């Protein structure tokens with residue numbers, strides 16, 4: 230059942246999603262793809278949830294990518310369907326109106342690294358091992374990896390990692406800008422929750438518009454990008470939260486934002 234392959238926990242406006250197939254290193258089969266897709270769509274319209282954290286069950290893996298055992302049973306058409314579904318899912322995560330933090334708690338290969346790339350922020354534990362290893366299986370990254378990796382770490386490094394299929398450990402991942410932060414595995418969720426809590430202190434509409442402006446502005450020339458930023462800013466001007474921010478500053482207290 231879908232509830233089993235994906236665990237959900239909500240706490241203080243933060244939704245923690247746990248890929249729960251530890252027996253296969255949290256690899257993605259169709260069932261897990263559909264469960265995550267449905268959950269992301271419901272989070273999009275939630276006014277309670279402010280930040281999403283995605284992690285993997287167990288201590289070994291975030292996700293080992295596509296389920297290669299299931300893959301062997303699929304026809305060519307079904308493989309196409311899988312790639313279409315995972316691609317759209319990761320794009321839905323990238324364009325979700327809330328920040329997504331990938332809590333990379335171990336192995337993240339192929340689709341596992343692509344899921345992390347589609348997330349807004351990545352925190353990895355010291356035992357992490359990341360990589361786009363698909364060319365070693367005579368295929369290529371199909372969940373956005375050929376596009377998002379070069380945009381994040383530069384095309385030279387991305388080509389090196391995709392052509393060789395080499396895996397990188399936590400320290401190298403930090404050094405090349407693949408992850409924002411690294412930490413010991415025991416404190417990984419605490420670090421992610423700390424970051425989520427800081428984001429939750431900010432205005433919800435501001436966060437949504439900042440994500441929108443960065444995502445869409447980065448894909449165009451600077452003048453168009455500045456236009457996108459200007460329009461995104463305008464969305465925040467008539468909000469109650471903007472006035473609350475000013476009032477809280479004047480009254481020397483913490484603001485209480487409502488997302489209005």
Ligand code: COA
Pocket residue numbers: 252253254256293294295296297298299336338339340362363366
């Ligand atoms: N799909 C399906 N099952 C997977 C899997 C995947 N992507 N990755 C790991 N598993 C399964 C293994 O088959 C094994 O199951 P088994 O005990 O029934 O044989 C179990 O998870 C544990 O994996 P194992 O290989 O024994 O652990 P390891 O620590 O020696 O190696 C990996 C872990 C992830 C490095 C190795 O399993 C691997 O290379 N997996 C493929 C990753 C990959 O290429 N992903 C990209 C897909 S496009």
